[in-house]
Amino acid sequence: MLWTLLNSLLFFGAGSAVAYLVLFAAAARWGSRSHRVPRPSSWPRLAVYIPAYKEDAVIVDTARRAADHDYPGVFEVVVIADSLRPDTMAALDELPVTVVPLDVEESTKATALKHGLDATPPDKYDAAVVLDADNVMAPGFLEQVACSVANGARVVQGRRVAKNHDTALARLDGVSEAINNQIFRRGHHALGLSAALIGSGMALEMDLFRRFMGAIDTPDGFDKELELRLLRAGTRIEYAPDAVVYDEKVRADAVFVDQRRRWIGAQARYLRRHVRGGLRALVRGGPFDYVDKVVQMLLPPRALLVASLPLISLGNLLAGALGWAGAWGGLSGLLAAGLFAAVPADRDDLSVASLLSALPRGVWLGLRALLRSREGLAPNTTTPHHTSQASAPSS
Structure with missing residues (x-):
């Protein structure tokens, strides 16, 4: 019994x-629900925020690629530079990007984004785009998310795709991300539900982003806190699968375990x-x-x-x-x-x-x-990245 x-x-x-x-x-x-949206008559003005905590290995190349991105409207790349080396800061100063230095004792991604928003004049941009320091936008990424914003979407999640497949673990991590995209984004959209946020490769109406980010103060998982607050307020999250951003996948067992430990704990x-x-x-x-x-x-x-x-x-x-x-x-x-x-x-x-x-x-x-998910979270905990020079895979 x-x-x-x-x-x-x-x-x-x-x-x-x-x-x-x-x-x-x-x-x-x-x-069979369509993801296509019409091109707007005027393009939204975009601010692209890239928080970078000790990301000296990748941030200069990421910022250069972001600044070179082809977008028919006005956009600005804002690098929130947290604990970067002097030579990295000097290299960023040579690029057509805005560098916002950040010097706090226990910085988090939420703190960095709020600092970047504070440095952006009100009403200068229509929407905010958030990238990770290792992300590379595929051609047309900004155009795709901007189409959704221009057609009434207040929050849009793009599709993150693995940038590297050089180890078995990286391939598994890439497959896991792809499965998440299918189940929690494409599948939800097909049934008329909101897509899940990932924390990067996303765009939000600027006023909305300012309002919700101002209330968030968390050591990890800021995207989950933001997502829950948005959904509780009745704000729908759209999915733009053609807006592809490439993301570096983990190569080492210890990094994989620590990353998943933090996600499960959050x-x-x-x-x-x-x-x-x-x-x-x-x-x-x-x-x-x-x-x-x-x-x-x-x-x-x-x-x-x-x-x-x-x-x-x-x-x-x-x-x-x-x-x-x-x-x-x-x-x-x-x-x-x-x-x-x-x-x-x-x-x-x-x-x-x-x-x-x-x-x-x-x-x-x-x-x-x-x-290990019940272990405490240390300040400034991030996933280490190696290089953004690897060629992005086809999608």
Whole structure:
């Protein structure tokens, strides 16, 4: 009896998570809602903010490429320079970009962005674009997000794509990002829901960005805090899959674990803060996008699902519970089918083979990150980047 009850409770929880992932993976693969928006008669004025904390290896090249980006309207690149070397600052001064020095004891990305906004005159720009220090905008990125803004979108998330595929771990990280784009952005858009923010490659109406960023003070996961505040206020987040920005993927195990540890910790922190608000919104009938975001934060890490479902099936098989073994085995197969369906069909640099080859290592590292997710967050914690010189892959 206890065995049946335990299986029932676990199966309900895991089955709900798998059903959520499979639903939006299928919507992304076979949904037909258009992402195209018409070109505007006048182009929005854009401020492109690039926070850079000790990013000496990449920021000069990133800023140069951003300044050279072809956009038919007016735009300005603003580098928030935090703890950069004197030679890096001198190199940035030679570029047609605005450099905003930042010198605080415990800086965060939220602090840097607020500092950059403070240095921008009011009413000078219509929208803000946020990039990471290693990001490279693909041709037409600003044009694509500007089209959405000009046609009424207040928040737009572009599509981040892996910039490097030089290690198995980087390929796995790239596949993971692509799956997230499909499930939490393209799939949500196909079903009429808001896309998820990533923290870079995004554009926001300037007045809106100023108002919401002013209330954010968090050591990590500022994009989740911003996203939750926007959705709770009823602000829709659009997705622009043709607005591609290339993002460096991690190469080292320790960096991968630390990055995922911080993400999982931030998700748990924001879930605790917003679960009651999500329940109230559900009872009151909305905003449903906010309810959906709280539900997303309840989802267990994919690494945990991939590792645990087959093991539970095996445990039931060894215990002689053949019905439950079959049920858990079927749920494992459904999860696998959903994840494979979420690998985008338009990416010739990704493959099921690359996912399978790196999956065991990725699952192991993901579980390590989960076990360490309760560790405290040190100030100025970032993911190290190496170079932005690598040629961007095709999409």
